[in-house]
Amino acid sequence: MENSNRKVSANAKPTKQNKNHSSRSSLDEFIKAFDTVHKRTSFVGLDFKTTEWDINIRSVGLVLFMLTTYGLCFYTGWILREDWQSMLETLLILVLNMQGTSKLWVGFVHKVRYSKLFETTEQIYASFDADERNRSILRDMVVKLTFFLKGMTIMYEMAGGVVVIFVALFVVITREHFLPFSVFIPYVDHTSWIGYMITFIVHSLMVVCCCNGYLASDTAFVYIVVPIIGYANSLQNEIVHFNKLLTMPKRNEKLIAEKLDRIGKLHRMVIDFELHIIEHFQVGCLAEISLQAGSVLLCIFLSYICGYVQAYSILVVVFSQIMEYCVIGTIITAKNEQITADIYNVGWHLLEKPQQKTIMFMLHRAQTARDLTIGKVASLNMITFIMKTTYSFFAMLVTVLE
Numbered sequence: 001m002e003n004s005n006r007k008v009s010a011n012a013k014p015t016k017q018n019k020n021h022s023s024r025s026s027l028d029e030f031i032k033a034f035d036t037v038h039k040r041t042s043f044v045g046l047d048f049k050t051t052e053w054d055i056n057i058r059s060v061g062l063v064l065f066m067l068t069t070y071g072l073c074f075y076t077g078w079i080l081r082e083d084w085q086s087m088l089e090t091l092l093i094l095v096l097n098m099q100g101t102s103k104l105w106v107g108f109v110h111k112v113r114y115s116k117l118f119e120t121t122e123q124i125y126a127s128f129d130a131d132e133r134n135r136s137i138l139r140d141m142v143v144k145l146t147f148f149l150k151g152m153t154i155m156y157e158m159a160g161g162v163v164v165i166f167v168a169l170f171v172v173i174t175r176e177h178f179l180p181f182s183v184f185i186p187y188v189d190h191t192s193w194i195g196y197m198i199t200f201i202v203h204s205l206m207v208v209c210c211c212n213g214y215l216a217s218d219t220a221f222v223y224i225v226v227p228i229i230g231y232a233n234s235l236q237n238e239i240v241h242f243n244k245l246l247t248m249p250k251r252n253e254k255l256i257a258e259k260l261d262r263i264g265k266l267h268r269m270v271i272d273f274e275l276h277i278i279e280h281f282q283v284g285c286l287a288e289i290s291l292q293a294g295s296v297l298l299c300i301f302l303s304y305i306c307g308y309v310q311a312y313s314i315l316v317v318v319f320s321q322i323m324e325y326c327v328i329g330t331i332i333t334a335k336n337e338q339i340t341a342d343i344y345n346v347g348w349h350l351l352e353k354p355q356q357k358t359i360m361f362m363l364h365r366a367q368t369a370r371d372l373t374i375g376k377v378a379s380l381n382m383i384t385f386i387m388k389t390t391y392s393f394f395a396m397l398v399t400v401l402e
Contacts, residue, residue, distance in 0.1 A: 048118050049118075075186055114280075120276070125227060232339050278371075333371045
């Protein structure tokens, strides 16, 4: 009997703790996730916590290093102009550097807009978090967001580490001067051990800058868009409880009017936020997807035709980037459709005429919501479109070579 009482007591305590946990504000957990993003963006010298411009040694150093990489690629291309295979290896590094430049350009030129998007998403989160019934939904979204960010970090670190470690082990075992990339440094003889070590260090720095720079841009992108999942689900939760108020035997008209006004404001905030995201990213997405498709094409060709081993690791990263962008686009499209369906399911026939007009206006805004596109050319969630285009170019190259 005593053991039974102990079990009941032990089970009751966690239940109470879980209840207290769900009733606490989850905003701090969301801000903590932003701190992770801030650490990544600070690597490239960007501080999205403020709208003020801050040119620092990290941003200047990264820009100079990227310009140096351009110079080294053009120099190497001239040296290897008669070796088309090695030139393609150099071209791959050039395209990756162009992709990093595109990401850096968006971050620096549109820093103020980025900062406002971060500020807006925090305000929307706080508005939904004000209702305790939304906190479990928001916490679930934060868990998914954190998992996404950690997964991206692991992927980039592993991909960069594999290239450097593989080359280092190959050199140790074979004693050959095997370079990670076909990028040479003027007046440095990479065939000597001293020259090789200098070149290897420069190549390793390229990997570090590339992985961390990409990670800074992609984590910021994910942090801005993924919370839409939580906002749409929380809005759905608000509508469900609103419908319950409409069907109660004793209706509280004042509470119904307040709740409808709150739903209208939250919906407007989410839709406006999505529009700002689309305006901010659609031009950058066109450049990113174009360069990523070109990188995939080069990686497939170099690995399949030329046996360039490093291309496999780069292919994983670039392919994951395309998948990431398409998943993000799919999230926006799916949640737009969900919001439209939820508003349509509001018990509008139980409302007064002015309140019905509010629902009609909300439904109109939801139906005219835009999707994230590749420079207004195609929807970003059309992953088959991107893959078919890349495959078509690759098939054409194979046909030409054969």
